[in-house]
Amino acid sequence: MADKNKNSNNFNMPIFAVAPMMDWTDRHCRYLHRLLSRRALLYTEMVTAPALVRGGALQLLDYSPQEHPVALQLGGSDPQELAQAARMGGEAGYDEINLNVGCPSDRVQSGTFGAVLMKDPGLVAECCAAMIEVSPVEVTVKCRIGVDDQDPETVLPEFLARVGAAGVQRFTIHARKAWLQGLSPKQNRDIPPLEYDLVLRMKALFPGLHLSINGGITTLDQVSDFLEAGLDGVMVGRAAYHQPADILCAADRLIFGEEGPDTTPDDAVLKMLPYIEAHLAQGGRLHQITRHMLGLFAGRPGARAWRRILSEGATRPDAGPDLVLDALAEVSQSPPAEAMG
The missing domain is CATH 1.20.120.1460 (Four Helix Bundle (Hemerythrin (Met), subunit A))
Known part of the structure; x- marks a missing residue:
């Protein structure tokens, strides 16, 4: 196992990432995206811890070595099961293990993980501590700003404080609430208003945490603006999938300062x-x-x-x-x- 300093940011700042997206960011998609950008951090689709630990679905960990840096996103709510899955992901060679605290789908809620975990930061902290204990690579969290009737101004800082105290130093925050009742997963990606200013305030409140922003970002100009505003990273989702050349081909030059020419x-x-x-x-x-x-x-x-x-x-x-x-x-x-x- 790596030493306890493993749970610190091992990536050169800034971080520019393509979001984990169910049914989209499989290994074939990631291989394509890597050809367009050498530096973007890529994420798997969410893989549930039970599928790996109880189901033995090790094929879900398959990826091409060319995909690095690549992160495995896990879903689950049982600390010991998540710890086993995190160990498996680290041993498979992933550069990061990410816990999903943002997905609002019914299937995810029924498993008591995803965005519903925003209601239980203590459990998230327990899960992350267990994962960090055994994972050979950094453990991170992707979350929402809150769910349902929660007040994000209160909920989000408490969440960051408690999970951060468990050892997580890097968070990606989808700057929307998730409505677990009344909105479909698709509607949850568009209807709840974006609260970018709240995420920026969290960076001021928690300067020691590495915070990335996600949600509604469609251009590299927006990415640059958020980085200039003081955030540590930016994650782009649907735009990177539907218009990958527009988002990824110039990213190494514009975001990371590499010399051209851009990929095509x-x-x-x-x-x-x-x-x-x-x-x-x-x-x-x-x-x-x-x-x-x-x-x-x-x-x-x-x-x-x-x-x-x-x-x-x-x-x-x-x-x-x-x-x-x-x-x-x-x-x-x-x-x-x-x-x-």
Whole structure:
């Protein structure tokens, strides 16, 4: 086991991350995102501790070495079970273990984890302490500002104080409440108002904690603004998935100060071809990968043809890299926007 200093920020500041998103940020998606940005911190979909510990679903820990830095997000509420899952994730080579205290879905609530844990900071602290005790890598938390009728001005600082006292030094705060009753998970991503100022005040109140902000962030300009305002990191969710090139291709230069040139979606497609071939050789299907690539050329001439060719053809049993090249040719041959009249 690593020494007790393991639960401190091991990543160079600032942190720029792609959010964990159920059904989206699987290993194929993360491999693509890594081709677009070398420095962004990537997260798995939420993996439940019971699935690993009781279900033995070790395939949920699969990832490609090229994905680093990559964090495993866990869901659960039993301290000892989470500790076992955290140990498994650390031993599998993940760079960080993150506890989900933000997901509002009914399935998550029925398991007494996710956003419902905002109601029990003592239990979250107990879970995190148990995870930190056995995890060889840093344990972090992703949370909401509160749930239901809670007052975030009171709840959030208490939560940060109690969980921080258990040893967690890095939090990502989704700057919205979660309404566990009355709103669907999708509505919970849009309807509760964003309270960015509250998160900024938490940084002033807890200067020793490493705080990242999440929720409604759609441009790199916004990312830069939050970092300049004093936050330690920014996490982008749906925009990074639906318009990955807009969010990730320039991030290494604009956020981390690396020299260009920026990566391009065209190059990423070509670099995906050997990965696709390997996946097919192992019995996989093309659409399992290309479903994450549909937004690569969003806003660019030929994007519609790119999406159509992949959407219509990738589910065919014989679909392979040639289909991807055919779709890429449609983008490459499209006239520039200014020439389209």
